[in-house]
Amino acid sequence: MLCAEVSIYPQKTNSPGQVINNSINSLSNENIQYKVGSLSTHIDGNDEQVWNGIKKVFDAAKTSGEVSMVVTISNTAH
Known part of the structure; x- marks a missing residue:
């Protein structure tokens, strides 16, 4: 089991929120658990799921x- 904490920082854009939301929404059709936080998104799953996410x-x-x-990656349970 892996978990990753992922933060996206768009550069040179007038709509960073849209870039961040679109990147998070890319996970919605994946077989992966994720939770959106105020500064990062936590992704949990097996090795392949997390790396693909x-x-x-x-x-x-x-x-x-x-x-x-x-990205911060851990193999400890959260």
């Missing part, structure tokens, strides 16, 4: 331009 979030965010993403 991180990639989905970043891929969705980067379609809007430059983006920074901070």
Whole structure:
């Protein structure tokens, strides 16, 4: 079991909230548990689910331009 804490920071955009929401919404059709917090999104699942979830979030965010993403990964239960 892995968990990841993911934060997206859109660069050079007038609508950062939209970029962040679109990136989080990319997880809605995935078989993965996630919880949106005020500064980050927590993703929980097996190794493949979490790594794929991180990639989905970043891929969705980067379609809007430059983006920074901070990820903390843990194999401990939360």
